[in-house]
Structures are given as C-alpha cells and as structure tokens.
Amino acid sequence: MNCVCGSGETYDDCCGPLLARTRPALGPEALMRSRYAAYVLKDFDYIVETTDPDTTHLFDHDSNRAWLAQSSFVGLQVLASAEKGSRGTVEFIARYQRGDGPQQTHHER
C-alpha cells in the first residue's frame, strides 16, 4: 500500500519501519512524515515518543488522545524542510477533519 503520509513510497519503505520502531527517522522531513502517519493511524504512543523533549511537559496526554480519537487526517503537504546539525525544521500543512465537521488545515513550522 502507498504510505499514508502521501510520499508516494510504499508504507514499508517510508513510515512503516519508523512506526514499527525498527529504524530511526533519517531527517526532519522523514520524522515529520512519520508523525503525520502516526496521527493517521492513531499511534498515540509514537507521537508522544517523538515530541520534542523540551516541550513534553506542555503536552496534555488526555486532551491530545481525545482530540486524536475524534479527528481524521486527510492530507499532508510538506512545503520545506531543512536540517542543521541535530536540529531540523519542517514547514507543512496537514488537513484534517473532526467528526463530520468541516475540513481544517494546520500550518506549522
């Protein structure tokens, strides 16, 4: 099957091994795509594991888990990615829907 992140690769060649924890992400874009795939597949633990350690104390597990359960992700567009040392940035737009509500977009860098 094609990977749920929309890369055009197969799931086993893209986010699959990352979500299976058999291979680390090779760069910021791969990490971001795998996090998006985790949202699609509702792998909440993977999202927690890959949250920036500097911000995990701000992460509200219960509300995030509830939010994820009610949301479905319909598309990912990676606009730009850059890597510098061990830090990377990715600019992306994720489209999602809550219940039967209107489609929403989340633009983040």
Ligand SMILES: [Zn+2]
């Ligand atoms: Zn993927």
